[in-house]
Amino acid sequence: MPSAVVGAGVRLPTALSLAELYTCVSLGRPLQGRPEGFWAPFTDLDTIEAPVARCPEAPEAGGRATRLRRLPRESRLAAAAAAEALADRAPNVVGTVWASSTAGLAEYGQVCTDAATLEPGLVSPLTGPQSAYNGPAAAVSIQFGLTGPQLTLTGGYEAGATALVEAARMLDEGRCDHVLVGGSATVSRWRLVGAERDTVPAEGALCLLLGRHGTVTANPLRRGRLREPALRRFVAGCLAEMTRPPQAVALSTAARWRAPVRRALRAAGGAAMQAAWPVERTAGDLGAATGLQAILAAVAGCGWPAAGLSSVLVLAIGDAGDAVAVEVLSKKEP
């Protein structure tokens, strides 16, 4: 059964709504970051100045501002996006599936530094528990009382799309009535070490509330670990499996896969190749959440009347070749 989009929340440097996200990715202008200085005290990492993209400060999430102030910034952004997606709905059993590669990394670095430079035992008891990947999922679950399965996924760009696949499976198996599937990122000196050079590291959060009924659906197609010779077959297989030919392709591909993916899409042919959106370049690099960013761009294209799309293919491929394909459809015919 397809997973229907019931709600959405967007807190990105380039967009605070689905419509703004669609405009951003469809225009195709590379994101320009703002240079900031970053340092990592007590390490041999150089101080650097790097362009990054920041979000506007998260507004109060459902009147929870006091409690939210105690959360790390990534969790605050996640809660703000979740508040928007959940709106005033009070669904029964809601699962949480969240993707992040940066959650807790700055806190981890802080604890390491404190452990090296302070007396043992002087590390803040508040920082350590926030130093793992699951902070945003836990914060969202706690803030909004979501007692369905709670899952955090991490990895490369594909992890955000994997989150949707696992969320859809939870619905299929009847493990919950709705799933909040989200992703988030923050920027710190620790993250910039591994940032891809041709994308702008961004912070932000975004999520979809999935249920069983709605006019826009997101359906997992296939996923697997690829080597380059298998990419064309993978793309052709996805296109053959789609309910309708895509009018656009939302891409979230690690640098080394960008050219091979474009070649594979060209080889497959079709109108969709005229509209390929590399979201990591236009809307910002959100690490593991970037794959979900591509899905939200597709949802925006199919759900926002002005965009007028009814079928978008989403391809997310991480650096190691792990690929996830999802189709996003609206009920109207092209």
Added chain:
Amino acid sequence: MAEAPVVAGVGAVCPAGLGAGAFWQAVTAGRPVTGPVGRFDVSGYPTGNAGELPAAALSELDGLVPWHASLAARYLAAAALEALRDAGVDPRRPGSRIGVFAGTVMGVRPVLDRGILRGKLLAAGCEWADPGRLLDVLHEVVAVDGPSVITAPGCAAGNSAIALGASAIAAGEVDLAVCGGADELSHEVFAMFTSLRGLSPDLVRPFDAARQGTLPSEGAGVVVLEHPASAAARGARPLARVLSHSSYADAYHMTQPRADGAGIVATVTACLKLAGRSAADVDWVCAHGSGTQASDGIEGAALAMALGGGGRRPPVSSVKGVVGHVEGAAAALEAVAAVRALTHQFIPGNPTMRRPDACCAGIDLVDVPGRPGQVGVVASPSFGFGGAVCTVLFGHADA
């Protein structure tokens, strides 16, 4: 779940050494393998014990898997190789569509804290920034063509990975699922638990009235799940079955479990319902039992509520008294223990428990040296910081 996936093989790496045999031997002998930390300087800390692989085991690891900055990545690959070979599958040519579902808490981040030395952090690499690097070594030694998923929902990670793998098999997405968890001993985690006053000065004593905390540890546990038809087609003899799994979120507090143990009750009850079993069918609970004041009493009471009643007290023990708390690998190692209990028809005891906590009066805390007998169904609950709870129900291969 339509057709329960089978467990085709198991693998383990822990402070007892390399291999599921070393792990099970330590567990059944009731021999704690935690001890003084040697990997980093803990001289100024109020406690100094944890679990870490002995030097001989680390040397042996060099002969099994390629070098990597992340020990967790190497532990995971070594356990996966053992589990696949145990299953009779060639890791280089599995002959079936194979996916990886790996759980972790800190993943590759300890690469960052290993540089802590004389007040200066010598960060020589950048693996910590890319969590996908956890699978580097595994991908080198296993020909994975299905999905590679890293799950990190706190200390329920190992069970969460097993649940995702079981669902992928049930959905027909893969024939074989390498499911497990891995973490390495981290100075950061040691400092964190010190700040939370959560470390035991000597041993982890799950369910003991005078328990003083847990001990962080390291290792990996892997179970290879397979579709029953696939196992039958290649003539493999299953070790056990994943009867069901269930997940829940406490939605309560970042570090404190709900006092009513609602997550454990809900997931254990749901597992029984999904598997068509009753509480009386559960022969052993391989408990989370981390030895912390906050959680053991809650878990004991919750297990009594979910599985007890009518004078019945479910048999319960925790392997953390032996191997410590292996974080993202904890539930995966407990899955290996569950499978071994089913194949060996033996319930391990609680070797470090001296006086049972009164909160645990509703459960049957198994004494050393353990209990031989009929073991047909094992429940393995897990939970941790952040409130994610996941329980897996294992059954005998002939179930």
